[in-house]
Amino acid sequence: MATVPLIEQQVGEDWLVLNLQNVAFSDEQFIELCADNPELEFELTAQKELVIMSPPGSKTGRRNTVISTELEIWSRKDGAGIAFGPASTFTLPNGAKRTPDAAWLKRERWEALSNEEQEKLPILCPDFVVELMSPSDRRPVRFRMLQAKMGEYIANGALLGWLIDPFKQNVYIYRSGQPVECLENPAEIPGDPVLPGFQFDFREIL
Numbered sequence: 001m002a003t004v005p006l007i008e009q010q011v012g013e014d015w016l017v018l019n020l021q022n023v024a025f026s027d028e029q030f031i032e033l034c035a036d037n038p039e040l041e042f043e044l045t046a047q048k049e050l051v052i053m054s055p056p057g058s059k060t061g062r063r064n065t066v067i068s069t070e071l072e073i074w075s076r077k078d079g080a081g082i083a084f085g086p087a088s089t090f091t092l093p094n095g096a097k098r099t100p101d102a103a104w105l106k107r108e109r110w111e112a113l114s115n116e117e118q119e120k121l122p123i124l125c126p127d128f129v130v131e132l133m134s135p136s137d138r139r140p141v142r143f144r145m146l147q148a149k150m151g152e153y154i155a156n157g158a159l160l161g162w163l164i165d166p167f168k169q170n171v172y173i174y175r176s177g178q179p180v181e182c183l184e185n186p187a188e189i190p191g192d193p194v195l196p197g198f199q200f201d202f203r204e205i206l
Contacts, residue, residue, distance in 0.1 A: 014054040014136055021048045027121045030097060034089070043089075044097040046152070060134045063166060063205040067130055068102040074191075074198045075104060082110045084126065091121045092156040098149065102130040104195065125157040128194055132164045132205075150174045160194040166205055 025044070034042055041053040056064065068085040075083035084103040091097050103126035113122050131146055150161050154174050161174035171189050173181040183189065191198030 016052040018050040018052070019048070020050050027091070030121065041099065043099055046094040046096040056134050060132065063132055064101050066204050067132065067200065070200055071102050071104060071198070074195070078197065081106045081127070089121055090126060091123045092125050092152065093123065094152070094156055096152065097121060098153070100126065100129040101132045104128040125153060127159045128191070129153045129158050129161045130164065131161070133166065138167055160191070162189060169206065171202065
C-alpha cells in the first residue's frame with residue numbers, strides 16, 4: 001500500500017502518527033503497548049508508522065456494537081466462520097497491524113492456527129472486514145486514509161469489505177478483483193456471496 005501523505009495537522013487532533021522505521025518493535029511489545037494504554041487504540045502501517053487513536057465516541061461505539069453483534073449472530077447460525085469485534089488486531093501479509101471494526105474469517109483458516117497464534121497477532125487477513133466512519137473521518141485526508149486501508153485489506157487477501165459512512169448514508173463495497181461499488185442510503189447491505197444469507201439492516205445505525 002502506498003503511503004498516504006500525512007497532512008492537515010497530522011490527520012487530526014485525535015490521531016498521532018509516529019515513525020518507527022528504525023525501531024525494533026515486536027508483536028509482544030505491540031500487545032503490551034495496547035494493554036498498558038486501554039484508553040487508546042493502535043495500528044501499525046506497512047511503512048512502520050504507529051498510528052495512535054483516541055477511542056470512538058459513544059454513538060460510534062454503539063454503531064460498532066450493533067454491526068459486530070449482527071455479524072456474530074449470523075456467523076453462529078451459519079457455522080462456516082468466526083466473527084471478530086473491534087478489539088481484534090490482525091497482522092496482514094504486508095506487515096501492517098490492523099484492527100477493523102468488525103471482521104469474519106473462514107473457520108478452516110482460524111483452526112489452522114495454533115492456540116498460541118490465536119492468542120497473539122496472527123499473520124492473515126480476514127475474509128471480510130468492516131470499517132465504520134466516525135465524525136472525524138469525514139475530513140478529506142482521513143477519508144482517503146480509510147479508502148487506502150480498504151484497498152490494503154483487499155490487496156492482502158480480503159474477499160469483501162464494507163466502508164460505512166453513516167453521515168452521508170453511503171456504503172462502499174470492496175470486492176476482490178472488482179471496482180468499488182457505492183450504495184446510496186441502502187435499506188440493507190448484502191454479504192453474498194462471501195457471507196451467504198447475511199443482510200445487515202443499514203437503518204439500525206442511522
